Amino acid sequence: MEEDYRKYLDPKVLAKISRLDLKARLIVEGFISGLHKSPFHGFSVEFAQHREYVPGDDTRHIDWKVYGKSDRYYIKQYEQETNLKSHILLDVSESMGYASDGMTKLEYGGCIAASLAYLMLQQQDAVGLALFDSYVREFIRESGHPSHLKLITHKIEQARPRGKTKVRGIFDDLAERIKRRGLVIIISDLFVDVENLLVALRHFRYKRHEVIVFHVLDEYERTFPFTELTLFKGLEQYPQIFAEPRALRKDYLREFEEFVRKIKQVCREHSIDYVQLATSDSLEVALSSYLAARMARTK
């Protein structure tokens, strides 16, 4: 019986799988199996040149037609065309380590990153990765090679939440590092100063990058459902606070919505795709958002 891959879009199911590359594969398989049309149609590689075979080359690439005419072994070489260069910027700051139930935001964001990388590599798109908090912790240059996925997933798996999110310097730095214009995917809870974020995003746009923001949040952060007296210990060097949550809920939600509204407004002003995700949401949303953006980009 054929396995129903779609179930792997559910974070709860996904949480049971430990290996990120496997997770990415399952997510994408699950996602694709739900599409009516394969996203891979229409893609091809362009022939570049022939090269004489030297022992050690993969015999698969020998052009047997040439061999039939010339009785020599030639290897067919292709121009490996990369349609799109993407960079995934994954926030690994301490706040990403929060989880109300099941997955932390980092794990969830990691899944998105890995799935997107998998999807991109499947389509011969080049994908790069940057892990950041206050600094750029890891930076992997974009590559379209399928084995690149291993590297990316490995780095994501290695990532531990630490430090305070700082976007301004980092995004400036990254905007400079990413030379060719392409797609920049930011996965973060965006718990930063909105003004700084605005400046940072503007920089990407200035460099003509296409930007998608995956705003990863925990459900509890959106709803603040606590009832008992709680000592809230601030992550990212925030002080702790002793509070009666029911009394603060209204204002908290107002503050939070204001924050989201501002981010949305910034994104809209700069034609940035904004996708809000809760760690309990299906991963499908993230992938389809990406695909929609890519379609727009490659037309």
Next chain:
Amino acid sequence: MLQFVNPLMLIGAAVASAPIIIHLLNRRRFKVLDWAAMEFLLASSRKNFRRIRLQEIILLIIRTLVLLLVAAALARPFLAGAAGLLGRSQRYVILIIDNSFSMGYTADNEPPHARSIRFAERILDTLGKGDVVSLIAVSDRARPIIREASHDLEIVRSEIKKLPLTQGSTNLADALRLAHELLKGSKVAQKEVYLATDGQRAGWQIRGDEGGELGGVLRDVSGAADFILADVGFDSPENMAITEFRSVDRIIGKEKPDTAFTAKVHNFGETDQRNVEVSFFVDGFCQGSPAVHVPAGGTTDISFSYTFHDAVPHSLSVKLKPDRLPADDSRYLAVEVLEAAKVLLVDGKPSPDLYESATGYLQTALRPRSDEAFQRPTVYEPVIIQPAGLGRERLARYEFVVLADVPRLDAAVAADLEAYIADGGRVVIFLGDEVDADNYNRTLFQEGAGLLPARLAGVRGDPKKDSYISLAASPDSTHPLLKEFRGQRSAYLNTLQFYQYALLEPPERDDTVVICAFDTGAPALVEKTFGKGKVLLFAWTANDAWTDLPRRTGFLFLMQETAAYVARDRQKGRNLLVGDVMARSCGPEALVSKITVISPGGNFTATAAPEGRRSRLKFEDTDLAGVYELKMARGAATDRDLFAVNVDPAESDLRRIGPQELKRTFPDFRFRYLTGSAELGGTLADTLAKSDLWKRLLLAALALMCVESILAQRFGR
């Protein structure tokens, strides 16, 4: 003033601390959470800190207040003096009106009795529809005029108007006990007790067995109801009273010259009274009106004498000129004058020669012959029998019994004697050579349980009469028997010669007293109280066998005093205080006869109840002071008897007890004290009306609970 029906419920107010405790406990129990979206939380907290603190405090106050209100409502508070504001609840008013004779004191203005009635009427004016009233009059006892709480204020009003002044004393404890009983039976929330009295100290004084009970009942009543004490008395009242009038002798004989009577006149006022005329009446005829001087706060004794010529009951009285309080200006006395008082002398050594016999000297001493030098007619009529006849005598007929040198007494006779003494009879025992000490010790002494006051331990002394001992002089002795031998005259005892005497060994008992001793220290005269009666034991003989005493004049005095001392009190029982019950033993004929009592207040018919072979007459309507005449038809003749009823002298003392002294004396007594016409007057209605508050408190609690839920909702709790 806020007061409570169930003050104990206020302990429940402690529950009000529950919200605070819960709040504090919650403070100690909290979750710890790592939180990412801190910025928004901090912003929210910063903005709301003051507001949240304020909301918390408001909610805490409201919750505490709700519980406090509920606890307070359970305690059923009521508010005095706020009737106009908060409406009114049903009142139960107990009016206690002192109508003792001191309330009849008349000064320039109206007497306390009228003031108390006016006060009571004013209280009635404050009552409205639905309010109920009980009315108690108190004098020598509490009289519930309207016992069941009455709605009909008009009936109460008319009863108050009719309320008479009595001649009783003030028995507040009785009235308060009754009031407490009524309070306990009432379900009305608002209870008030009004006591209108002249505030006489005597009324509040602890008397007899009711002792500390007055304090207890005051605490109970003032705890169960509002207690308002209306003092309607006067400051520094002047009053003269006759506080005592009695006959000097217990037995009054016919033709005895100058039977003595004594009266005490007391000045309860603050100014000396000179030339106070005291009139002495016998059978309604004035016998003289001497004038006396009575210092302020002092007592003057005054003596009268009279010779009765017929052996019938006589009424006597002493009167002062009526003063502002007339009830205590007269005092009455009813006396029974006897033809003769029979005395049984048991002679253990009969002899043809009078002075050789054991009782010869006694006979002479009790009834001296008129031709003797010492002329003192007495009422005693000695009956002499031999010991063998003792068993056949009906002892109750005799004033007292003398055993003189009786050799032995068998158990049956001893039992007769014991019964006689236990019932109030008196026995005087003289010893002698014939006495069998072993028999006496066995049948009469019985190791202290019998009637004999002391063990007989043999005879001491010199039968040859060569040496003698005397009685020890005891000038300070207060015993009535030695009345004639007090002070300097006690030296006379030293001159008496006792050649022989019986050694008495009285046991150490409360009922046994050594009245006098020999100069050797040996007990000479021992008295024992046995039942209602008394036994006197002399350690010597009634004749001159052992002593020269019978031949001396002193013997006459000693025997007369002994007789006066041991004789039954004929006047007791016929002189009562107002409210006392007159009771007397009568023959069986009283059961069928018509008995009429002619009292100062009118004629009554009394009835007798059978009591054994005889009957007992009881008469209770002794509400007025004066002489009461009892008439009983007996065939053709009519038996006539008198008894006198007097007011309680304690009630004559009009000194008042103030609120401070009351509080000191009865610390648990909570009361409001009203005195003076202003306080007893018009504003009373407002100051005393009260409101039951529990319904309002519960409503307030309910409203607060609603407010609490709304606020909690709004505050997001």
